[in-house]
Amino acid sequence: MKLAVDPVACDGLGMCAHQAPDLIALDPWGYPIVDGGDLSEDQMAKARRAVRACPKRALYEANH
């Protein structure tokens, strides 16, 4: 599993990065940067918390 962001839906307020700061960085404008690599089991739990925290459903799990 990987994390991905829909840049059109994203509001740039950074809620996701607060949930998973080690997986999601924010650019200077507050938009999330995800590295797109495969996540470990531990990381997946955090990633899912961040996905649930996204008010715009802009952050999602991608299989490839």
Ligand code: SF4
């Ligand atoms: S929580 Fe969702 S809408 Fe907010 S910055 Fe993250 S991806 Fe964008």
